[in-house]
Amino acid sequence: MALAAGLPSPLRPLLRRGLCTAPAPRRALDLAGIYPPLVTPLSPAQDVDYAQLEGNVRRYAGLPFRGERGPAAPRAPPSLLGAAAAAAGASRGRRASRRTLLLGWWPLQTLGRAWAPAAWCLLPATTRATVEMTASVAEAGADAALVVTPCYYRGAMSGAALVRHYTEVADASPVPVVLYSVPANTGLELPLEAVLALARHPNIVGIKDSGGDITRLALIVHKTRQEGFQVLAGSAGFLLASYAIGAVGGICALANVLGAPLCQLERLCREGRWQEARDLQHRLVEPNAAVTRRFGITGLKKAMEWFGYHGGPCRAPLAPLSASQEQELREAFSANGWL
DSSP: OHHHHTSOTTTHHHIIIIISSSOOOOOOOOOOEEEOBOOOOBOTTSOBOHHHHHHHHHHHTTSOOSEEEOOOOSSOHHHHHHHHHHHHHHHHTTGGGOOEEEEEEOSEEEEEEOSSTTOEEEEEOOHHHHHHHHHHHHHHTOSEEEEEOOOTTGGGOOHHHHHHHHHHHHHHOSSOEEEEEOHHHHSOOOOHHHHHHHTTSTTEEEEEEOSOOHHHHHHHHHHTTTTTOEEEESOGGGHHHHHHTTOOEEEOGGGGTSHHHHHHHHHHHHTTOHHHHHHHHHHHHHHHHIIIIITHHHHHHHHHHHTTOOOOOOOTTSOOOOHHHHHHHHHHHHTTTOO
């Protein structure tokens, strides 16, 4: 139990009790490859446009993606599951290509009507609610559940609490679980020690890490190599570096727009053509920053429209890009030869 000995004391009992007693064989699910985190197209009335979502998925079928990460949003379960089912249906329509569908959700969900008839009560997702949603996305057609860190009470989300949460979710989940650490959006990074503990669970197969700390990613790859645990980069901005330290792929927002170049970057890395890969990575950094931390989902949806995909509007309070912002976004793509 060298791993348990190296963990902080609050995590050792959880690791020994829940994860180190004759673990069952790990479920086989190869996560290697590039995944677009599917954007949910909206109608002018800001309802989910399922036909356009299916259209995007069918168009992505022409690219050498490993799979898709289904739509994820802090919305009522029926809308999430409807979008998930639409994505799954389009994906299963081309099952011969054996794409993998990962489905996830943000840790706020509608749990029921509150005191007034027109009011809905939005509460932080509990472990029980996450277990229920994991079962629901499995029923909707997911091959795996991408589970973001619970973060509403992030001050109380110690490593021990997170290990407990994910262990209970993975124990109950009918499909493999992929951890999801996205500190830019949650304000909470899944601690390294918790990742190492959870990597031993037979139904936790990997992590999408969007933090961009390559040293951390390298440590996860190195210290979980005996468990068959898989690391996915959470951004195209550090995809080359992630492959260099042993990541198996990436779930990258930019893949919704520049899917073919990201798949080309993956191929170059796997073939050891590092100079070509580096040149391509350099051309992807600025567009990726523009559709993530600079202009976010609003910029991503606008760029999708330029490349022939269905983006549509964003829901309020997200505002449309101004004319000057749209010009800056266009320059990020055109200056690097994409437009």
